Amino acid sequence: MTGPARLRRSADVVATLRRGRHRAGSLLALHARRREPAAGPARMTVVASRKVGNAVRRNRAKRLLRAAAAGRPWADGLDLVLVARPACADAAMPAVRGELEDHARALDALVVGA
RNA sequence: GGCGCCGGACAGGCGACCGCGCCCGGCGGUCCGCCGCCGGGUGAGGAAAGUCCGGACUCCACAGGGCAGGGUGCUGGGUAACGCCCAGGCGCGGUGACGCGCGGAGAGCGCCACAGAGAGCAGACCGCCAGCGACCGGCUCCGGCCGGAGCGGGCAAGGGUGAAACGGUGGGGUAAGAGCCCACCAGCGCGGCGGGUGACCGUCGCGGAUCGGCAAGCCCCACCCGGAGCAAGGCCGAGCAGGGACAGGGUCGCCCGCCCGUCACGUCCCAGGUGGGCCGCAGGAGGCGUCGGGAGACCGGCGUCCCAGAGAGAUGGUCGCCACCCGCGACCGGGUGACCGGUCGCGGGGACAGGAUCCGGCUUAUCGGCCGGCGCCUCCC
RNA sequence: UGGGGGGUGGUGUAACCGGCAACACGCCGACCUUUGGAGUCGGAGUCCAGGGUUCGACCCCCUGCCCCCCAG
Numbered sequence: 361m362t363g364p365a366r367l368r369r370s371a372d373v374v375a376t377l378r379r380g381r382h383r384a385g386s387l388l389a390l391h392a393r394r395r396e397p398a399a400g401p402a403r404m405t406v407v408a409s410r411k412v413g414n415a416v417r418r419n420r421a422k423r424l425l426r427a428a429a430a431g432r433p434w435a436d437g438l439d440l441v442l443v444a445r446p447a448c449a450d451a452a453m454p455a456v457r458g459e460l461e462d463h464a465r466a467l468d469a470l471v472v473g474a
Numbered sequence: 475g476g477c478g479c480c481g482g483a484c485a486g487g488c489g490a491c492c493g494c495g496c497c498c499g500g501c502g503g504u505c506c507g508c509c510g511c512c513g514g515g516u517g518a519g520g521a522a523a524g525u526c527c528g529g530a531c532u533c534c535a536c537a538g539g540g541c542a543g544g545g546u547g548c549u550g551g552g553u554a555a556c557g558c559c560c561a562g563g564c565g566c567g568g569u570g571a572c573g574c575g576c577g578g579a580g581a582g583c584g585c586c587a588c589a590g591a592g593a594g595c596a597g598a599c600c601g602c603c604a605g606c607g608a609c610c611g612g613c614u615c616c617g618g619c620c621g622g623a624g625c626g627g628g629c630a631a632g633g634g635u636g637a638a639a640c641g642g643u644g645g646g647g648u649a650a651g652a653g654c655c656c657a658c659c660a661g662c663g664c665g666g667c668g669g670g671u672g673a674c675c676g677u678c679g680c681g682g683a684u685c686g687g688c689a690a691g692c693c694c695c696a697c698c699c700g701g702a703g704c705a706a707g708g709c710c711g712a713g714c715a716g717g718g719a720c721a722g723g724g725u726c727g728c729c730c731g732c733c734c735g736u737c738a739c740g741u742c743c744c745a746g747g748u749g750g751g752c753c754g755c756a757g758g759a760g761g762c763g764u765c766g767g768g769a770g771a772c773c774g775g776c777g778u779c780c781c782a783g784a785g786a787g788a789u790g791g792u793c794g795c796c797a798c799c800c801g802c803g804a805c806c807g808g809g810u811g812a813c814c815g816g817u818c819g820c821g822g823g824g825a826c827a828g829g830a831u832c833c834g835g836c837u838u839a840u841c842g843g844c845c846g847g848c849g850c851c852u853c854c855c
Numbered sequence: 856u857g858g859g860g861g862g863u864g865g866u867g868u869a870a871c872c873g874g875c876a877a878c879a880c881g882c883c884g885a886c887c888u889u890u891g892g893a894g895u896c897g898g899a900g901u902c903c904a905g906g907g908u909u910c911g912a913c914c915c916c917c918u919g920c921c922c923c924c925c926a927g
Contacts, residue, residue, distance in 0.1 A: 419828065427790060
């Protein structure tokens, strides 16, 4: 995976969802959290629940989110969780990129600036 | 030409740039656990799906018997096995190609609402038939005669109810009738002969007058099933804190049998800790080709190929070109015509759906065209 | 992975061993009332969907869809 490294451990995902900042839109929700200490490149994972649809729709949504996330730079020391919404599986790439960029800019101000 | 039936195979192709999982090789770094870069190889389906069946595999005193429970259900075959497949038999539907169904109701229990006279060793509303007939009506040659109400009987042909009502035709018989009797037909049962491995078929004889449906209600018969599941199971590593109860425990239930144990290394409960890695885990009931056996499902021989192995879970993103399908328009060709074919332009479309231990089936979803065989109708020669 | 339960008017629930789908609240319409409320009368159901068994299916069997629960 390019860009951010993969976030593998379940505890890290839960910590990011619970203690991180988040922003949500119609296509996706972005959770972000600074590690302590904030060393190493950003890590990320994508999530799609059963509400998104069947396996094809879930995987489609996750691929779009990965591709979109790989297309922009991320600050070091961040843990990211991208949550797919049902509409994400039907969305086009520019829309996904746009919404992700909005969330990322808003959260950079909160997480990085804090 | 039109409308159909059955079977099979496919699941757009090529290319550019940026990326992903796994494997191999090289280089570099390393705290030796690995990490980074480069190159090469490889990377989803006919249903991968639903999880409805069957097996492989693994573990459980090696699970032996009985009961209970569950499943299957015409016959023969195929298979590792099946609830699957093939062939056959019978029945039903269809003009037909073809499709669908399948043990037993002559072992027992139970159920058949409403309607209807009667619905389970049937029944008599209308009706039919003689008899009585003191009452009523009509006729009268005055003796009676005819019809009806009523009474107690005989009958079950016809009407009518219902999903279903105790065979059909003809004859005899009778007061009227009825398998009451007879012949033939249908159906049932028994027996013989012939064919078939068998389901069953053909044929001959005899019998007794001969009535259902539901077992996807209980049930009977035959056959099958030990249980759990890859979070099976095995190995390595890290970490913690013990306390209490009990004589029984052993992978669904009950009894017997068997095995282990009876003061703890067991079982259960509470509390605490961990929730990491490796194997299982990809050579298989395997794919393709060919030859042989078989009616077929399928089986065997030979050759050849290696074809996903992740573990928060890899196939993506942005485009181009060419085919394919649909709609509209223009032009050309054929035809009296409805219309058909071709070229070009514009617009649109490409489904259902993603491996998670593996395999064989079933079922369900699915845009579109392709191949093969067959049936019916119509037209022409 | 294995097992269990359920889907009935708008909502919450019924229906013996197969025989006319019932109740409460709500909604709609009519009557009554100056209006509203209360009251009276009436109305509305693909019994989740599609097949099958049966004379007949909410009920029995098969297939599919959805929801809930339990164990690991």
